[in-house]
Amino acid sequence: MSSLRNAVKRVTHKERAQPQSRAHLGILEKKKDYRGRAQDYHRKEARIKAIQEKVAMRNPDEFYFGMKNAQVLDGKHRKTLEAKQKEFEADVGLDTVRIMKTQDLGYVRMQKQRDAKKVERLQSSLHFLADNSESKKRKHTIFVESRQVAENFNVAEHFDTLPELAGRTFNRPRKQTVQEIALRASGSGSEVGEARIRGAGYKEMEERKERVQKLERAEAHLVTEKLVQGKGRKRKIKAAENGQPAQYKWRRKRQG
Known part of the structure; x- marks a missing residue:
């Protein structure tokens, strides 16, 4: 009978x-669509209610030590660089970190x-300075009206010369003179090529000077970090500013 019932359409x-x-x-x-939409609505409603309760019961004097190692960036809590560095040192070990710092310091030097x-x-090849001893003795003092003018003082603009020639202590031609020399030299291809090579040399020299200054600042930071990781009680007397590392003062220790 059951087989007959299944056979009937x-x-x-x-x-x-x-x-x-x-x-x-x-x-x-449909009903299942409504059920899913209703569950999602009530889930969000419960979450909003829980957040409102947390805000209402919040203690303004509440403090956790984790707050010192975190900061809010773009609405999200993230660990500070110091906290990440401490975690890295704890995972790797202080001895390994010191070896890495020493290698970095050697590479920078x-x-x-x-x-x-x-x-x-x-x-020496560009004859930028005739004699280092004489260049150190020479000075050119310029008096301005206020400290603000002194901070924004532009040597190249004041002497009406090119920035590459502003640091010279002698033979500092003006822009008009440089243009006249370039026009006179335009007839000779070899002279123009020589001028271009000289200009490229001055540019490379200025870039390398800036890089040396940046490496000196990086070296100072690495030396400070290496000393801070060493032994001895110390305290910070000046925070890092203007690219210079922070300054610390160590407690004097009696020898012997």
């Missing part, structure tokens, strides 16, 4: 479609010496 129950007059509203929502020697060779 049954009525196919079709889902009711959206009426033609309401077709602009989209597909007709090597690059600084290499660039400094390159600057000396460029100076």
Whole structure:
């Protein structure tokens, strides 16, 4: 009997479609769609209620030590660089960190010496300075009206010369003179090529000077970090500013 019941074709129950007059509203929502939408709504409602309760019960004097190692960036709590550095040192070990700092310091010093020697060779080849001893003795003092003018003082603009020639202590031609020399030299291809090579040399020398200064600041930071990681009680007397490392003062210790 059961096999006969299965053999008989049954009525196919079709889902009711959206009426033609309401077709602009989209597909007709079914019970399972409503249930999912209702659950999502109540879940969000409960979350908002829990947040409101936390805000209402919040203690303005509440403090955790984790607050000192975190900061809010773009609305998200993130660990500070100091906290990340401490975690890294704890995972790797202080001995390994000191070895890494020593290697970095050696590399920075090597690059600084290499660039400094390159600057000396460029100076001698371009005849930028006649004698280092004489250049140190020469000074050109300019008096201005206020401290603000002194801070914003531009040497090249004041002497009406090129920035590459502003540091010279002698033979500092004006821009008009340089243009006249360039126009006179435009007839000779070799002279123009020589002027271009000289200009490229001055540019490279200035770039290497700036790099030497940056490497000196990096070396100072690495030396300070290496000393801070050493033994002895110390306290910070001045924070890092203007690219210079922080200053520390160590407690005197009796010898012997």
